[in-house]
Amino acid sequence: MFVDLTDSDYLPSLSTSGMPRLTRDGRLDQRAIPEECAIAPLYDGTTAAVVMATPADLTDLAIGFSLTDGIIAAASEIEGLDVVRGGCG
Secondary structure (H helix, E strand, C coil): CEEEEEECCCCCCEECCCCEEECCCCCEEECCEECCEEEEEEECCEECCCEEECCCCHHHHHHHHHHHCCCCCCHHHCCEEEEEECCCC
């Protein structure tokens, strides 16, 4: 089994465009929010799904998705795994 994981950006980006919030002491603050992008796991050239995820730890995502979805029974069944940058959208 060969897994190819395509994402829009390998490194996660942070956005501060999230909703403003009040801290415990009443100050107005804004929290940095990790952005998500579409991630498409491909198995032997065929897309299995498209999921929204923060583009970090993509190898772990590919292995976990493969195990949970029943595509493999053990991580040792993966013969190759590539993380490939793709266009967002």
